[in-house]
Amino acid sequence: GAVVSQHPSWVICKSGTSVKIECRSLDFQATTMFWYRQFPKQSLMLMATSNEGSKATYEQGVEKDKFLINHASLTLSTLTVTSAHPEDSSFYICSARVVGGRSSYEQYFGPGTRLTVT
Amino acid sequence: GDSVTQMEGPVTLSEEAFLTINCTYTATGYPSLFWYVQYPGEGLQLLLKATKADDKGSNKGFEATYRKETTSFHLEKGSVQVSDSAVYFCALEDTGRRALTFGSGTRLQVQP
Numbered sequence: 727g728a729v730v731s732q733h734p735s736w737v738i739c740k741s742g743t744s745v746k747i748e749c750r751s752l753d754f755q756a757t758t759m760f761w762y763r764q765f766p767k768q769s770l771m772l773m774a775t776s777n778e779g780s781k782a783t784y785e786q787g788v789e790k791d792k793f794l795i796n797h798a799s800l801t802l803s804t805l806t807v808t809s810a811h812p813e814d815s816s817f818y819i820c821s822a823r824v825v826g827g828r829s830s831y832e833q834y835f836g837p838g839t840r841l842t843v844t
Numbered sequence: 845g846d847s848v849t850q851m852e853g854p855v856t857l858s859e860e861a862f863l864t865i866n867c868t869y870t871a872t873g874y875p876s877l878f879w880y881v882q883y884p885g886e887g888l889q890l891l892l893k894a895t896k897a898d899d900k901g902s903n904k905g906f907e908a909t910y911r912k913e914t915t916s917f918h919l920e921k922g923s924v925q926v927s928d929s930a931v932y933f934c935a936l937e938d939t940g941r942r943a944l945t946f947g948s949g950t951r952l953q954v955q956p
Contacts, residue, residue, distance in 0.1 A: 767949075769946040775943065821887075836887050837885060
């Protein structure tokens with residue numbers, strides 16, 4: 727149980743285009759989903775926290791107009807990288823916290839999406 | 845702000861060797877501490893946790909003790925197996941936002 731999927735697992739896009747990444751909780755409902763970014767050989771950096779039905783809360787330094795997050799249902803959150811540039815190339819990971827969960831140990835991670843912008 | 849520092853890898857061991865991966869943290873208050881493991885092609889999985897000082901988390905033969913005096917949470921296993929090959933992340937959860945701060949990850953390679 728507690729599986730989180732991401733789609734696509736990897737994507738290559740041209741500079742200036744937009745890319746959407748989906749994060750789904752497959753067998754549980756998640757009121758809160760998190761989006762992380764990971765650079766090679768570096769730690770995961772929290773980008774934003776999204777709660778179902780409300781606006782996402784972005785971490786300091788993350789451009790909310792560039793990284794659009796939508797959390798329209800209890801099982802789906804999407805991250806759209808708008809007008810992507812090569813510096814946006816990274817590994818994006820989502821996680822989902824079970825409904826009623828109050829601690830990070832009830833948070834489950836997706837396998838990640840590798841974005842390459844050419 | 846909060847931060848987590850863990851030893852750089854890769855760590856290469858022979859099967860049945862003893863494993864230690866060091867992790868130290870900086871945080872205000874009393875965070876909860878975690879070790880996550882990421883197997884190739886899979887998402888991060890919680891390996892073990894400790895929520896207060898002197899707690900010992902354990903799972904699948906791995907152990908880590910929350911040492912407040914040294915702000916450490918080192919991961920240990922007495923006898924590693926090839927199947928333990930993965931990337932290990934140390935993390936802390938702040939008591940306010942319940943957000944995770946991760947270390948940079950340590951790749952473990954176990955050779956038969």
